[in-house]
Amino acid sequence: MTFEVSQVKAIVFDVFGTVVDWRGSIIREVSAAGKRLGVTKDAKDWEQFADRWRAAYSEGTREVREGRREWVTADQMHRERLDILLAEFGMDGLSEEETRQLNRAWHRLDPWPDAVAGLTRLKSKYIIGTLSNGNIGLLVNMAKYGGLPWDVVFAGELVRSYKPDPKVYLKAVELLGLEPHEVMMCAAHLHDLHGAAKVGLSTGFVARPTEYGSGERKPDLKADSSINVAGADYPEFADRMGV
Amino acid sequence: MTFEVSQVKAIVFDVFGTVVDWRGSIIREVSAAGKRLGVTKDAKDWEQFADRWRAAYSEGTREVREGRREWVTADQMHRERLDILLAEFGMDGLSEEETRQLNRAWHRLDPWPDAVAGLTRLKSKYIIGTLSNGNIGLLVNMAKYGGLPWDVVFAGELVRSYKPDPKVYLKAVELLGLEPHEVMMCAAHLHDLHGAAKVGLSTGFVARPTEYGSGERKPDLKADSSINVAGADYPEFADRMGV
Numbered sequence: 001m002t003f004e005v006s007q008v009k010a011i012v013f014d015v016f017g018t019v020v021d022w023r024g025s026i027i028r029e030v031s032a033a034g035k036r037l038g039v040t041k042d043a044k045d046w047e048q049f050a051d052r053w054r055a056a057y058s059e060g061t062r063e064v065r066e067g068r069r070e071w072v073t074a075d076q077m078h079r080e081r082l083d084i085l086l087a088e089f090g091m092d093g094l095s096e097e098e099t100r101q102l103n104r105a106w107h108r109l110d111p112w113p114d115a116v117a118g119l120t121r122l123k124s125k126y127i128i129g130t131l132s133n134g135n136i137g138l139l140v141n142m143a144k145y146g147g148l149p150w151d152v153v154f155a156g157e158l159v160r161s162y163k164p165d166p167k168v169y170l171k172a173v174e175l176l177g178l179e180p181h182e183v184m185m186c187a188a189h190l191h192d193l194h195g196a197a198k199v200g201l202s203t204g205f206v207a208r209p210t211e212y213g214s215g216e217r218k219p220d221l222k223a224d225s226s227i228n229v230a231g232a233d234y235p236e237f238a239d240r241m242g243v
Numbered sequence: 244m245t246f247e248v249s250q251v252k253a254i255v256f257d258v259f260g261t262v263v264d265w266r267g268s269i270i271r272e273v274s275a276a277g278k279r280l281g282v283t284k285d286a287k288d289w290e291q292f293a294d295r296w297r298a299a300y301s302e303g304t305r306e307v308r309e310g311r312r313e314w315v316t317a318d319q320m321h322r323e324r325l326d327i328l329l330a331e332f333g334m335d336g337l338s339e340e341e342t343r344q345l346n347r348a349w350h351r352l353d354p355w356p357d358a359v360a361g362l363t364r365l366k367s368k369y370i371i372g373t374l375s376n377g378n379i380g381l382l383v384n385m386a387k388y389g390g391l392p393w394d395v396v397f398a399g400e401l402v403r404s405y406k407p408d409p410k411v412y413l414k415a416v417e418l419l420g421l422e423p424h425e426v427m428m429c430a431a432h433l434h435d436l437h438g439a440a441k442v443g444l445s446t447g448f449v450a451r452p453t454e455y456g457s458g459e460r461k462p463d464l465k466a467d468s469s470i471n472v473a474g475a476d477y478p479e480f481a482d483r484m485g486v
Contacts, residue, residue, distance in 0.1 A: 075420065127383055137420025140370055140395050152383050153395045157418065175400065177318065177380025 001181065003228045005242050008202055010176050011122060012131035012154060014163075014187035015139060016057075017211045019119070019130075020109035020146065024213070026050040029105035037093050049085055051215045056081030061133050061162035071160040073135040079103045106134070107141035112208065116147055118234025125243045127151045131172050131185060133162045152176075164195025173201065184228070186237070190220045193227055205230040206237045246471040248485055250424055251445055254365060255374035255397060255415050257406075257430035258382060259300075260454040262362070262373075263352035263389065267456070269293040272348035280336050292328055294458045299324030304376050304405035314403040316378040322346045349377070350384035355451065359390055361477025368486045370394045374415050374428060376405045395419075407438025416444065427471070429480070433463045436470055448473040449480045 016022045030053075031046040060077035063069035082103050086092050094102065122128050129152035130139050139153050154172045156162040163169070173183050180200030187193050188208035197203050205223035207230075212219055223230035231237025259265045273296075274289040303320035306312035325346050329335050337345065365371050372395035373382050382396050397415045399405040406412070416423050423443030430436050431451035440446050448466035450473075455462055466473035474480025 073420075127387065129383075135420065136395065136418040140372075140419065143394060144370065151386060151393075151396075152379070158401065175379040176383065177316075177378065 003181075003202060005229065005240070007181055008126060008184045008241070009178055009182040010127035010129065011184045011186050011204065011241075012129045012172050013119075014185070014189060014192050015130050015132040015134055015142070016109070017208055018186065018188040018206060019115050019148065020111050020142065021211070022054065022106070022109050023047075023050050023211065023215070025109040026053060026105055029102065029108070033094070033098075033102050034089065034091060037091055039089060039091055041089070045089075047213065047215060049089060051212075051217075053078065053081055053085060057133070061156070064160075065162045065165050073157060074106065074133060074138055075103065075135055078106055104141070107138050108145045109142055111146040111148060112234075114234040116149070118206075118238050120149055121238040121243045122241060123149050123151065126241070127176065129154050129172070131155070131163070131168065163192055164198075166195070166199045169196045169199050169201055188220065190224060190227070197226060203227045203229070204237060204241070206234060207232050244424065246424075246445060248472065248483070251369060251427045251484070252421055252425040253370035253372065253419050254427045254429050254447065254484075255372045256362075257428070257432060257435050258373050258375040258377055258385070259352070260451055261429065261431040261449060262358050262391065263354050263385065264454070265297065265349070265352050266290075266293050266454065266458070268352040269296060269348055272345065272351070276337065276341075276345050277332065277334060280334055282332060282334055284332070288332075290456065290458060292332060294455075294460075296321065296324055296328060300376070304399070307403075308405045308408050316381075316400060317349065317376060318346065318378055318381055321349055347384070350381050351388050352385055354389040354391060355477075357477040359392070361449075361481050363392055364481040364486045365484060366392050366394065369484070370419065372397050372415070374398070374406070374411065406435055407441075409438070409442045412439045412442050412444055431463065433467060433470070440469060446470045446472070447480060447484070449477060450475050 013019055027046050027050045030049045034041055056077050057074055064071055119128055129150055131154045132139055133156045135157045136153055136155050139155060143150050156168045159167045159171045161167050173180050181202055184202040184204045185193055185196035186204035188206055193203040205227045209219050209221055229240050231240055256262055270289050270293045273292045277284055299320050300317055307314055362371055372393055374397045375382055376399045378400045379396055379398050386393050399411045402410045402414045404410050416426050424445055427445040427447045428436055428439035429447035431449055436446040448470045452462050452464055472483050474483055
């Protein structure tokens with residue numbers, strides 16, 4: 001089927017990396033927590049803390065998706081890895097309440113500077129929502145924190161699995177009462193978009209070249225030819241979506 | 244446990260009747276459709292059309308909740324009854340597309356005049372969401388239509404049952420990652436609030452004395468002593484919630 005922008009009624013967004021700068025936000029929070037405890041580390045160490053914390057989520061969501069682990073939320077995966085990292089970094093002096101607060105750093109991730117204005121433009125014409133592997137409570141708190149103007153909050157949690165499991169994309173389509181091609185998955189990550197396209201969703205790419213900073217993972221800098229709409233940033237993506 | 248307003252972190256709202264004037268909106272839509280078809284009726288007849296259409300939903304949600312019927316959405320229940328009513332009212336001249344459009348009148352219900360301002364005030368301090376027996380797609384479209392500023396959209400659809408089934412209230416609590424007493428159910432209907440209170444939610448009442456107009460059903464004019472917070476309208480309810 002030929003893609004036309006006019007077929008899209010709703011856009012659902014990947015969140016971590018696509019809408020918010022998880023890495024910069026987490027580095028800021030963990031280094032501040034270290035400072036309060038008198039733990040001195042290099043900038044590189046805090047970057048490693050953030051990347052290893054994030055890796056728990058990538059690994060955990062894969063384990064759940066592949067049936068190797070019972071359902072657990074992002075909050076739970078973050079907490080398990082946090083306990084390990086705090087011990088390794090000599091930060092186990094945090095109280096239970098402080099540890100809980102720090103684990104909720106994932107609820108306080110800063111939007112990329114162009115994201116809120118871009119989403120607000122898109123909201124004028126489309127239903128906009130999340131479709132994230134983060135849990136609903138996390139996503140709602142993050143939206144309040146960062147002023148993300150979602151119309152609706154969807155997550156893998158609704159089917160107790162994780163993207164790119166087809167069930168996750170199809171649940172959002174079903175709950176919106178739309179056809180798959182009327183829903184566009186928007187992400188900075190091609191593997192997520194390929195998962196969505198496999199079950200018939202439209203696809204949108206927004207480049208986020210600094211997501212991984214100087215870390216080992218490399219961002220997808222460009223869309224491939226399978227992607228329906230691509231923008232180098234939110235303003236360009238919104239232009240191409242006709243808003 | 245003694246109730247304190249400060250324990251509330253999220254308020255989830257009943258929608259039909261509590262936030263939107265379903266009866267006035269539906270009477271407007273069905274009488275306009277009749278007029279287009281050249282069908283002449285008294286105002287009383289159009290009121291009866293609206294009330295009988297609404298009754299399909301009340302009956303259908305009860306049948307699903309009690310296990311006497313497989314899961315169907317509000318949209319589906321509305322469509323079944325609409326086909327019957329159109330025939331009875333001599334309006335079966337509508338095309339399939341026109342009938343679909345008319346069935347979506349339930350996605351275009353006007354907010355009560357004080358609702359959007361009241362919700363906007365409450366949103367400044369609380370997570371605000373729906374907890375409705377309407378399906379998610381219907382609720383999202385209605386929010387776009389009426390400018391309802393929800394942070395999150397919950398519905399019985401998420402557990403394929405209907406309020407006052409305890410599962411519906413508890414699913415919203417679970418997805419928010421909160422304790423039941425941290426979530427307030429707000430409605431103009433005491434039976435809904437009693438259902439929520441039974442599983443530990445806090446309760447808020449907003450009076451909507453004109454919901455049923457001159458119809459047979461009578462509104463709950465006041466809260467009873469079990470309700471935690473009550474307002475005669477949205478401004479008073481927001482005052483009492485400390486915003």
